[in-house]
Every structure is written in C-alpha cells, then in structure tokens.
Amino acid sequence: MNNIIEFKNFRMGFKDESGNEFNLLDDISFEIKEGVALGVVGESGCGKSMTSLSVLKLLPSGVTIQGGDILYKGDSILDMNQEQMEDIRGKDISMIFQEPMTALNPVHTIGFQVGEALKVHFPGMKNSEIKANVLEQLELVGIPNPETRYYQYPHQFSGGMRQRVMIAMALICNPKLLIADEPTTALDVTIQAQVLELMKNIKQKGSMMLVTHNLGVVSELCDEIVVMYAGCVVERGNIGEVFENPKHPYTKGLMAAVPSLDSKGKELYTIPGIVPTVKNFEKGCRFSPRCEESSEACKGIKPELTRVGDNHFVECWKYNNSEGSPCQK
Amino acid sequence: MSEIILDIQNLTKYFDIGSFGTKKYVHAVEDVSFELHKSETLGIVGESGSGKSTLARLILGLIPVTSGKVYYEGDEITGVKGKYASKVRSDIQMVFQDPYASLNPRIKIGESIAEPIIVNKLIKNKKDVRLRVEELLNLVGLQPEMYDRYPHEFSGGQRQRIGIARALSLNPKVLICDEAVSALDVSVQAQVLNLFNRLKDELNLTYIFIGHDLSVVKYVSNRILVMYLGEIMEIANTEDIFINTQHPYTKALISAIPEVKSKGIKERIILKGDIPSPVNPPEGCRFYSRCFKAQDKCGKTHPELREIDTDHFVRCHFSEKGGNKWLDI
Numbered sequence: 062m063n064n065i066i067e068f069k070n071f072r073m074g075f076k077d078e079s080g081n082e083f084n085l086l087d088d089i090s091f092e093i094k095e096g097v098a099l100g101v102v103g104e105s106g107c108g109k110s111m112t113s114l115s116v117l118k119l120l121p122s123g124v125t126i127q128g129g130d131i132l133y134k135g136d137s138i139l140d141m142n143q144e145q146m147e148d149i150r151g152k153d154i155s156m157i158f159q160e161p162m163t164a165l166n167p168v169h170t171i172g173f174q175v176g177e178a179l180k181v182h183f184p185g186m187k188n189s190e191i192k193a194n195v196l197e198q199l200e201l202v203g204i205p206n207p208e209t210r211y212y213q214y215p216h217q218f219s220g221g222m223r224q225r226v227m228i229a230m231a232l233i234c235n236p237k238l239l240i241a242d243e244p245t246t247a248l249d250v251t252i253q254a255q256v257l258e259l260m261k262n263i264k265q266k267g268s269m270m271l272v273t274h275n276l277g278v279v280s281e282l283c284d285e286i287v288v289m290y291a292g293c294v295v296e297r298g299n300i301g302e303v304f305e306n307p308k309h310p311y312t313k314g315l316m317a318a319v320p321s322l323d324s325k326g327k328e329l330y331t332i333p334g335i336v337p338t339v340k341n342f343e344k345g346c347r348f349s350p351r352c353e354e355s356s357e358a359c360k361g362i363k364p365e366l367t368r369v370g371d372n373h374f375v376e377c378w379k380y381n382n383s384e385g386s387p388c389q390k
Numbered sequence: 391m392s393e394i395i396l397d398i399q400n401l402t403k404y405f406d407i408g409s410f411g412t413k414k415y416v417h418a419v420e421d422v423s424f425e426l427h428k429s430e431t432l433g434i435v436g437e438s439g440s441g442k443s444t445l446a447r448l449i450l451g452l453i454p455v456t457s458g459k460v461y462y463e464g465d466e467i468t469g470v471k472g473k474y475a476s477k478v479r480s481d482i483q484m485v486f487q488d489p490y491a492s493l494n495p496r497i498k499i500g501e502s503i504a505e506p507i508i509v510n511k512l513i514k515n516k517k518d519v520r521l522r523v524e525e526l527l528n529l530v531g532l533q534p535e536m537y538d539r540y541p542h543e544f545s546g547g548q549r550q551r552i553g554i555a556r557a558l559s560l561n562p563k564v565l566i567c568d569e570a571v572s573a574l575d576v577s578v579q580a581q582v583l584n585l586f587n588r589l590k591d592e593l594n595l596t597y598i599f600i601g602h603d604l605s606v607v608k609y610v611s612n613r614i615l616v617m618y619l620g621e622i623m624e625i626a627n628t629e630d631i632f633i634n635t636q637h638p639y640t641k642a643l644i645s646a647i648p649e650v651k652s653k654g655i656k657e658r659i660i661l662k663g664d665i666p667s668p669v670n671p672p673e674g675c676r677f678y679s680r681c682f683k684a685q686d687k688c689g690k691t692h693p694e695l696r697e698i699d700t701d702h703f704v705r706c707h708f709s710e711k712g713g714n715k716w717l718d719i
Contacts, residue, residue, distance in 0.1 A: 104575040104576070104577060104578075105546075105575050219664045220438075221664060222664070249437040249438055249602060249665075250437070250602060250603070250604070250643060250646040250647065251437060251642060251643065251646050251661045252437075252664065253646065253648070254645075254646035254648075254658060254659075254660055254661070255660055255661070257648065258658075258660050274576065275648060276576075276650045277647065278648045280648065281648050304650060314577060315576060315577065316650060318576045318577045318579070318580035319576055319580075319605070319650065320583065320605050320606055320608070321605060321649070321650070324609060325609055325628070328584055328587070329580040329583055329584055329609070330580065331577060331580045331581045331584060332577040335545050335547065336575075
C-alpha cells in the first residue's frame with residue numbers, strides 16, 4: 062500500500078514576543094495509507110488540529126517549522142510554493158470543518174459554494190457541467206430535492222444538512238484524502254448517527270483523516286488510530302489492537318474516563334490535572350506530571366516510539382527496553 | 391419511594407411568534423407532568439429543540455408558564471412573587487452549560503460566588519462571606535486562594551467547578567444541571583461527574599440532569615425522562631429505559647451512541663430527517679414523521695402517556711406491558 066501522507070519526525074512551534082522559541086508538535090511520525098481511515102484523538106490543546114492543518118500548510122502566522130518533513134505521495138509539502146499548494150487544496154486533499162454554521166458563506170447560494178472548487182480547479186469546465194456535478198454530489202450526500210436546494214442559502218439549512226453540504230463541498234473534486242476536523246461534534250446524536258453513516262459510505266472512496274475527541278466515533282469509522290498528547294504521538298496503531306490492549310497510560314486513562322453504558326455506580330476514572338500549556342511542557346515525557354505510573358526518570362528524557370505489536374507503537378519508557386531506558390531495573 | 395420535592399403538573403409553554411395580527415406559536419413544552427423525589431437524580435434527554443432547557447426555565451420561574459403548575463414541597467410556586475419567591479429560588483439552583491459564557495470576565499471569581507449570598511442577605515458580615523466562599527471553593531475541589539483570580543485564569547473544568555460553587559452558595563436542595571458537562575473534554579468531564587456524585591451524597595441534593603449524551607445521563611441518573619418536540623415520550627427507571635425500552639425514539643437514541651468497541655459494530659437505527667418545526671407540530675404522534683415503526687394510526691391519533699408498568703410511562707400506541715420485542719428491526 063502506498064502512503065498518501067507521511068509525517069517524518071515533524072516538529073513545529075512558535076516564537077513569542079520576546080523571541081523565545083517554543084515547541085508545539087514534537088517528533089510527529091505516522092502515515093496515512095491509501096484507502097485507510099485514520100483517527101486522531103486527544104483532549105483539547107493536544108495539537109490535533111495543528112497536525113491536520115499542517116497537512117494543508119494552513120498554519121497560523123508566527124508558526125515556525127523546526128524540523129522533519131511531511132510528504133504527500135513522496136513529495137515534501139514543506140518545499141511546495143503557494144501555487145503548488147493551491148493546486149492540492151480542495152482537489153487532492155480537502156477538509157471538513159467542525160462548525161457547519163460558520164464555515165459556509167451566508168451570502169452565496171449552496172450551489173455556488175459547492176461548485177466553487179470545480180471552477181477553480183477545472184477552469185475549462187462549462188457551467189452546465191458544474192451544475193450537473195454539484196447536483197449529483199448533493200444527491201450523493203443525502204440532501205433531498207437537490208434541484209431546489211441548489212438555489213437556497215445556508216440559513217435555510219439545518220445543522221445536519223449544512224454538514225452534508227460541507228461534505229459535498231469537500232468531495233466534489235474526488236480528493237485522495239479527506240480531512241475531517243470534529244465533523245459531528247456540533248450535531249445531535251441522531252443527526253450524528255446519520256452523518257457517521259454517510260461518512261462510512263464515502264470512506265470507501267479514498268483515505269480519511271478524522272480528528273476528534275470522541276473515541277466512540279473513531280471506533281466506528283477508522284481503521285487506524287493516533288493518540289496525541291501535548292503535541293506528541295503517544296500511541297498509534299491498528300484500531301483493534303489499540304482499543305483491545307491500550308499500552309500508554311494516557312490512552313488507558315482516556316478510555317476509562319468515558320462513562321460507558323455499564324459503568325453505573327462506580328466512580329469514573331479521572332486523569333489527574335489538566336493538559337499543560339505550551340510554555341509548561343515537560344522536558345522528558347510530556348505526560349509524566351499527570352501519569353500515575355511515572356518515575357522521576359521519565360521527566361528527564363523523552364521516550365522513543367517503540368513497537369509493541371504488529372501495527373502498534375507506543376511512546377512510553379515502560380515498554381522501551383533499549384539501553385539508557387530509565388525504567389531498566 | 392421517598393417524599394416528593396417537586397411536582398410538575400401539565401406544564402405548557404407556547405412562545406408567541408405571530409406578527410401583524412397572525413397567530414403563530416412555538417409549542418416549546420406541552421403538557422409535561424412528572425414528580426421529582428427527594429435525593430434522586432432525574433435525567434432529561436432529547437435532541438436540540440425538544441424543550442429540555444425551556445422546561446428547566448419554567449421550573450425555576452425564569453419565564454412565565456402558559457398553563458400548568460409547579461409545586462415545591464407541596465406549595466404552588468408558579469408565578470409567586472416577593473419573599474417566598476426568593477426563598478424558592480435559592481432552594482432551586484441551576485448550573486449552566488457554557489462555563490466560558492456564564493462567568494463575568496471582569497469580576498473576581500470569589501466575588502461572583504459571593505454575589506448571591508450578599509443579594510439574599512444570607513450572611514451580612516463581609517469577612518464571613520469570604521470565609522463561606524472559601525469553604526465553597528474547597529468543597530468543589532478548588533483552592534481558597536483562588537478567590538482573587540479572574541475567570542480567564544481558569545480552564546473549562548475549573549470554571550464549571552466555579553459555576554457549581556456559585557449554585558451551591560445558597561444551600562439549595564434541588565440543582566438543575568443544564569448540559570453541565572457537554573462542553574468539557576472526556577477526562578475533565580469525568581472529574582466533574584465525580585464531583586456531582588460526591589456533592590449529592592455530602593449535601594443530600596436532588597438533581598435534574600439535562601443532557602443529550604445518553605451514556606453520561608445514564609451514569610448519573612436514577613430515572614430518565616425522554617423528551618421529543620416538547621412532549622414526554624418515555625419516563626422510567628434508568629434500568630428499565632435501557633433494558634425494557636418501550637418507545638421507538640428512545641430505542642433510536644440508545645442505538646445512536648457511538649461506543650468504543652474493538653470488534654463488531656452494532657446494528658444501528660438511523661432516523662430519517664430532522665426534528666420537525668415546533669410551530670406546527672404534527673397532529674398525530676409527534677414522532678410520526680421519523681419513526682421506523684410508524685403505522686397509519688400514528689399519523690391521525692395523538693397517543694396519550696400511559697403507564698404500562700410500575701413507574702414506566704410511555705407515549706406510544708403500540709407499547710405494552712412485558713416485552714419490547716416489537717421494537718426489533
């Protein structure tokens with residue numbers, strides 16, 4: 062299987078007013094294979110959205126790349142210029158944002174907004190062709206009466222319908238990779254179920270990167286998972302292996318903190334403390350201040366990603382038996 | 391069962407949205423009756439627009455009722471004014487959804503918590519007020535030194551704790567939590583849920599817990615009330631709701647929860663469409679348009695809320711005592 066996107070020891074951060082450099086994403090390495098749906102999970106402030114924005118080079122100003130590379134089909138995204146990036150965005154890689162309420166332009170019709178990407182990427186396409194394409198796409202994402210809906214404005218759509226429009230917009234150019242940033246967070250459960258069903262159908266067409274904090278959603282949609290904490294990939298691998306046998310204390314904590322349908326009466330497990338801000342990241346393992354299994358040594362040296370299964374990697378000293386591991390006893 | 395603390399009888403709220411002589415009403419809450427027993431937790435679930443928050447506001451007397459009555463410890467409290475109203479309002483308190491919007495950014499959090507105490511003249515001496523606030527901060531798991539800090543210095547979970555401390559400042563007996571954990575990350579959500587459970591035991595509180603996440607509501611509640619389009623669809627003990635589900639809507643809600651599972655995906659009921667407009671609610675059963683078991687009868691006759699088993703009320707023509715096999719798909 063070919064890799065669509067490959068993160069290679071990617072590091073990035075920013076400088077504050079006084080010129081001090083901070084690191085945000087540290088040593089991010091993972092790949093998205095062709096036809097695979099990958100879920101990225103973690104709490105708010107763990108760098109999930111920054112990771113997904115890095116793929117499209119849509120990072121906020123002031124951010125500095127500190128090392129590593131991101132490859133799109135073997136070519137470095139970081140080396141591409143503005144023009145090359147614009148060619149990729151919306152056509153080869155497209156994105157669905159969290160808030161369908163704010164991501165659509167209120168003064169343009171739905172038809173115009175969905176067709177815009179075609180206009181930009183295929184300048185030779187006739188208007189009638191574009192319209193036919195848009196109608197087909199609207200039909201595909203389950204919007205009833207696409208003919209009427211084509212001329213309507215976003216305020217005439219409900220939340221679930223708007224999210225479908227966003228998906229239609231992202232899929233119109235048949236992208237190789239679809240990045241979805243919290244696509245169902247703002248929706249009601251029954252509508253979420255509808256949108257998940259739709260996403261299950263479209264994931265057969267290409268690769269997907271799903272950013273979410275909801276482990277249940279990942280479990281339903283994805284084949285592989287990346288667990289992020291404070292800008293680091295702490296665990297990644299095949300979804301079954303990770304959920305069945307979570308290794309990293311953070312992954313275990315996240316899973317235990319969700320009230321499942323049968324955790325009634327018991328006290329919920331909580332991870333002590335909160336996600337640190339960038340300026341307070343630990344030098345060694347960034348999770349160590351909140352980790353119940355950490356030792357003094359974890360704080361000094363950052364662990365490396367270690368293979369613990371067929372397709373299962375974890376970044377924790379507990380599973381690292383190499384020399385110099387502080388857990389060697 | 392223990393004594394009744396709140397008795398809600400036929401509560402109805404229409405919002406007038408007519409203009410220029412036309413008569414139009416939003417049927418927000420319609421004919422809702424239930425009893426709240428001392429030291430129980432009643433969960434209320436339903437989609438956005440089903441009238442959950444309006445119901446909470448009606449109980450608190452924040453908006454006038456169209457018809458119906460609310461009794462608190464045997465006395466009617468609908469439309470009361472003056473001294474008794476302020477006593478009732480200090481006995482029934484609310485914790486709001488958005489911890490970022492419910493605190494004034496320019497007021498120290500200690501003073502935010504102290505405000506209700508001062509307004510209600512609970513404690514007159516300024517020094518004692520501060521002592522009481524510090525005690526409250528301690529109670530919700532914050533440090534008393536945080537009195538002099540401003541809201542922006544706190545994380546979401548801490549802010550929600552401040553909101554809870556403020557609600558507790560008047561020694562309430564009933565706490566209404568309106569989506570109190572929805573805006574929080576899973577690990578923080580678990581901390582706040584544990585706090586709710588601890589406070590309930592320590593202060594002998596009674597909760598109405600409004601949420602849209604059934605697994606969270608199940609975790610905290612003794613009884614669950616399911617609302618749809620302003621009406622009660624089903625109300626029963628938590629176990630009965632899940633094991634002996636009687637209403638198709640409840641069944642769909644339960645099946646819509648994405649669960650963390652390593653193997654196998656459960657059969658899911660996908661409801662068609664969105665919740666209809668509450669301006670012209672359907673004539674027959676309000677769930678008719680989306681129900682997967684709908685029959686001709688459902689579109690014509692409006693079902694009544696029936697007790698089909700001890701303390702198990704359902705608004706559906708077809709539910710009956712005993713099994714729920716007919717709901718299988």
